[in-house]
Amino acid sequence: MYSNWRGAVSSMYWLFSFRGRNGFLDIMSTQTIAVHLPDGSIREVPAGTTPLEIANSISPRLAAASVVARLTPLSVAAVKSASDEEPSEAAMYAAEDAAAPRLVDLATPLTADTKLELVTEKDPEALKVVRHSAAHVMATAVLELFPETKLGHGPATDSGFFYDFYREKPFTPEDLALIQAKMAEVVARDEPFVREYEPREQALAEFERDGDFMKTHFVTKFTEPGSEVSFYRNGKFVDFCRGPHVPSTGRVKAVKVTTLAGAYWLGDEKNPQLQRVYGTAFFSQKEMDAHFARLEEAAKRDHRVLGKQLDLFSIQELAGAGLIFWHPKGAMIRKIMEDWMRDECVRRGYQLVYTPHVARVNLWQTSGHEGFYAGNMFTPMELDDANYRMKPMNCPFHILIYKNSPKSYRDLPVRYAELGNVYRYERSGTMHGLLRVRGFTQDDAHIFCTPGQIEDEVVACIDFAEAVLQTFGFKEFKVELSTWDPNDRAHYAGSDDNWNLAVGSLERALDRKGIAYKTIPGEAAFYGPKIDVKLVDVLGRLWQLSTVQFDFNLPARFELEYVGEDGGRHQPVMVHRALFGSVERFFGVLIEHYAGAFPLWLAPVQVGLVPISEKHKSYAEKVEKALKDAGLRVEVDDRNEKMNAKIRDFANQKTPYILVFGDKEEAADAVSVRTRGKGDQGSMPLAEFIAKAQGLVGEKSTEL
Ligand SMILES: [Zn+2]
């Protein structure tokens, strides 16, 4: 007997379930309800009408395209949307908050006035519903194939879904193939997903009788005694679940079982080991194929793999996790990045500074880091005169330089820039290549200015951020403006005037630049609003890099001042800004964006020289000198190897140009040019090649 296959549940329970806040009787007494649609129109419909019926009355095409419906009770203003929820157990099972916007099945009878939005495939939350429905399809398939299996839970994740199973005999790869095939059958059967209810005590008794220890646990933990427990049925399969689901299994159009992993029940190794079967689902096979193609491409571009292959950087077990060793080739790229950044800072009116890596705990107390940021810092070092801590940020140091001499309005704006090494505590096991580290280098700057100067300063920061992205070869970026939540006054430092000035100047700066941006209320740090620039890489992935961040907190804590035109003392406005964000992270993004094939101006070795034989050694020296004199980075391969092997080695290192030469080339003062990605370009006078290469470096061209 399949333990999760239950008999039909009485329709009385179904009615009970829609008691809602107003109670069961209201449904009967209220003849019509008002359904507010996104276009502003209001439909008066009989209570009990479903979203699907409303969709059909608008257009059958809309009905067919809808996945679920989003209901927002009319009394409630914007509440955190369901998309922010982690796929936690509580999110899956706990009773819905009747006051919050929520996703419901298209077949849910509407019982009260509500806003209704039909959620189609265009809505990112719709995919989660499809994926969770795919998890039910997977569990259906597993129980049909392996009826002895006990079910855990099966949530949607960011990239797909999983289901936890308990079965004494572990699944084999062949079993996964069987599950995949059986799932296709369940999808083809197009079984409607139907919500049913059962008294909690009855549900628990049945689960206990059937040895469903995990379901017993979830029902006990997430439902109240005396309540009705929500189930979803498709065909004979029934699962404890609050939904929502797609209308039927046939709506799971593209689904794939991907991997199998072990997990202990409740994360405790004393408990039985579960088998977590992962899968993913999409609206169409085409989208799924594109997803796997992207994964494959991303794996090829993984900066950790390329970092090793191209000998760019390493992380050393003996030295510790999250600490980056820049090898000569990576260090060359870093030098170019940093030189560009420093020169650009100077050109744009910044002053360069250098500050220490550690400071007394007293400084961190004054700055406040010792309080709200202590958990992200390395623990203190005890020296003879005081306790010291590694710096997690450069700001207090730049502030000390500002404070070191009196400032007048004529000195402002003051812009200090530093490529500052900072150290932050990340839990062991959370580090990830260059992207998540314990030690990194911020291209950090702090701008101190008068309130009247702030807008121009922000415009200049955005200009600078755009220059970084364009120079390093990113064509697309997205901008977010994080502002405060004025209803949550207690959580924010600074006066209302401060906030209005800061948010206003960020908005005006973005408008002046003509940049489209998304405002995210309530996302600002407690000390001020900020602009985040996220770049879009060649695979369409978003990377958070540049930040322009206001600060009302530190100028007050350090009692910063300048003497104004009126002769009085005023507090300057302070802005933190980082454009690469972290040099390490930006480098990681560059490696993946270019798949290690850096543009000529960034390539650590720009030109590889391949003399055909021993005889051409002196010509090789001549070519090498000419290229070096022209400022190009060259490597000669004068090993006693076959020409083709040497060419292959340079090609594997993704060297932009490989110059091959023998008697013919030497006689003509020429080189035979192989261009990365284009192959053999034939012979060219050496002087012509040099002029061409210098031109491309000068333009910072991304093409060869
Ligand atoms: Zn479910």
Ligand SMILES: [Zn+2]
């Ligand atoms: Zn700062």
